[in-house]
Amino acid sequence: MYNASASYEENYIKGPDARFLVENKFPKIIYKEKPRYEFLGIPLHIPFGVAAGPLLNSSYVKAALHAGFCLPVYKTVRSRVWPCNKWPNILAIHADSSSLFAEINNEVIGIPFKKEDYLNKKISISNSFGVPSQSEDRWNADFQSLKTWNDMPGYNVVLSFQASRENNLTTKETKIAFYNDIEKVVKLSAECLNNTGFSIIEMNLSCPNEVHSPLYKDLPSAIESVKCARRVLNELNANIKLVAKIGVLSAKETNMFLSESVGFLDAISAINTVSANIRNPEGQMALGGSLSGGICGSLIFEQGLSMVSLIAETRTKLGIQKKEMGIVGVGGVVSAKEFQAYLQAGADVVQAATGMMWNLNLASEIAQALQVPFDKRLEDPSHDS
Numbered sequence: 001m002y003n004a005s006a007s008y009e010e011n012y013i014k015g016p017d018a019r020f021l022v023e024n025k026f027p028k029i030i031y032k033e034k035p036r037y038e039f040l041g042i043p044l045h046i047p048f049g050v051a052a053g054p055l056l057n058s059s060y061v062k063a064a065l066h067a068g069f070c071l072p073v074y075k076t077v078r079s080r081v082w083p084c085n086k087w088p089n090i091l092a093i094h095a096d097s098s099s100l101f102a103e104i105n106n107e108v109i110g111i112p113f114k115k116e117d118y119l120n121k122k123i124s125i126s127n128s129f130g131v132p133s134q135s136e137d138r139w140n141a142d143f144q145s146l147k148t149w150n151d152m153p154g155y156n157v158v159l160s161f162q163a164s165r166e167n168n169l170t171t172k173e174t175k176i177a178f179y180n181d182i183e184k185v186v187k188l189s190a191e192c193l194n195n196t197g198f199s200i201i202e203m204n205l206s207c208p209n210e211v212h213s214p215l216y217k218d219l220p221s222a223i224e225s226v227k228c229a230r231r232v233l234n235e236l237n238a239n240i241k242l243v244a245k246i247g248v249l250s251a252k253e254t255n256m257f258l259s260e261s262v263g264f265l266d267a268i269s270a271i272n273t274v275s276a277n278i279r280n281p282e283g284q285m286a287l288g289g290s291l292s293g294g295i296c297g298s299l300i301f302e303q304g305l306s307m308v309s310l311i312a313e314t315r316t317k318l319g320i321q322k323k324e325m326g327i328v329g330v331g332g333v334v335s336a337k338e339f340q341a342y343l344q345a346g347a348d349v350v351q352a353a354t355g356m357m358w359n360l361n362l363a364s365e366i367a368q369a370l371q372v373p374f375d376k377r378l379e380d381p382s383h384d385s
Contacts, residue, residue, distance in 0.1 A: 001026075001063060002054060002357045004091070004113040008084040008129055015059035018381035020118045020358055025378040027360050029068030032373040035154035039349045040200065040241045040266055040326055044070040045154035045374075046367050048339060051269070051330045051351040052076050052160035052202060052245060053127065053296075057134075058145045061157060064356065065149055068363035068374065071349060074143060076160040076204045078133035079185040085130035086288030091278065092117045093124040093295055099302040100295055102248035106276035108295065110286035118358045121334050124297030125354055127273050128287045131162055131207050140192050150197035157196075158243070161189045162204040163225070175221070179228050186232040190240055202243040203229055206272035207294075219253055222246075223260045230264040241266040243328065247273070248307050254314045258325065262318070267326035269351070270307045274300045296331075297354035301338055304331020305345050312346020322348060334359070336369035 001016035011017075018024050035043035049071025055061045056075050064072040091110035100106045110126050117123055133139065146157050163185055166177040189201045205222050226244055233240055244265050249257060258268070273294025280286040287293050308329040315325060329347030333339055334355035342350045355362050367374050 001060070001360060002090070004088075004117075004125070007087045008056070008089060008132060012056045015057070016063040021360055022119055022358070023361075023378055025380060026063055027067045027364060028377050028379055029066065029364050029367070030375045031068070031154060031367070032375060036372065039071065042156045042199065043153050044156070044349070046070055046363065046370055046372055047343070047349040048363055048366050049073065049158075049349065049351045050356050051353040052158075052204065053129075053353050054357045057139075058142045061146055062149075063360065064363075065155055065157075067360040068367055069356065070155050070363075071158060071351065073158040073160050073202055073351065074139075074146075076131050076133065076162045076207075077136075077139045077185070077189070078131070078162055078164050079136060079181055079188060080133070080164060081135050082131065082133040082164060084132035085128050085290075088112070088286070088288050089126070089128045091126045091286055093126055093276075093278070093297070093299065095124070095276075095299055098299070100274045100276060100299045101303050102274050106274065106295070108276045108278055108299075109281055110278040110293075111280065121355070121359060122298045123334075123354060123358070124295055124299040126278050126287060126293045127296045128278075128289050128293035130289060131204065133162075136188055140188070143192050144196060146198075147196040156200060157198050158200040158202050159189050159193055159198065160202040160204055160245070161185045162207065179225070182225055182228045183232050186229045187236065190233060190236050190238045193240055194238065199239060200241045200243060200266075202245055202269060204245050204272075206245045206247045217247075217249075217253075219256055219260075223257065226261050226264050243267040243269055243326075245269040245272055245330075247271050248303060249310075251310060251314070254310050255318070258311070258314050258320065259318055262320050262325055265325060267328055267348070268311055269328035269330055270311060271300065271304045271331045274303055298332050298334055301332025301334075304329065305338075305341055307331075308342055308347050309345040315346070334362070336366050339366050340369070
């Protein structure tokens, strides 16, 4: 439902576009039974949602909710306006290997989307937006329009947030300003959730454009960021669950992150993307912003699954209970097969991004695999999703 040939701003304004879906219509799923699953105490019809990124605003979130995705994440917001990277941001990605891994210097080819790419369930794409954000007034008001979904058991909307860097400061001043902005954006996010009744915020530690590149790889700063966010929630006496989105860590780093963030975090989401140098077939920079960009989709499934397995194993070794720290599995989920693999690896809930963008039937396919009964209809693109 995303037009890869148009800019982020054009997609934001236009909203989800059925022309880029397999059936050229929006699926509407109605689950026929009470929710049988739960995550962080929240009932869900199926333990499946949408990762932060492709749901640009409430129109996209509503399309995902109607399509049966029970835990969608509203695209990452900031305390201030933040521009998108230069277009193009999304390209169809081709690689010599069937999988990309974080420890390798990945080199891939990125080309503009063709019609058949939108219908390719095994698609991999570039993700080079730079975590843009609307003004606080705009995203807050937009998120409020999702409030009615809080009254529907089996669904919950997560609000993703990220602190922003200040330029032209000393190293010490930069860190102080960054933590101050964490406090600010957490307060804004908590207030927004309190006005809607939703109860999960997700802290984006995984994108490489802030104080450190990326923040989650600087574990002391990442852990301090988590503790800073938790302090704000405690001071507000907010009944809000805190999730942290990270990328790929080593076994030693994973042990440190879990052991020092338990009691502050309610769940960890992994992974975001795998970095690669993206060139066009002529060998030139393919993206509008930089040579390097994040890769999403089928190519990162093995890396995502490996990271979730490591988190689950580390959680067990440290004696951390599931109720103390949940796991969200993300990366390369394009069918029920990958979904089941993440659950078997230890994920408590699973999310898709690329797999959802052009296949809104993915949630119903997974519900069918789980034998969760539902009714389905297709609606004309002119219908307000």
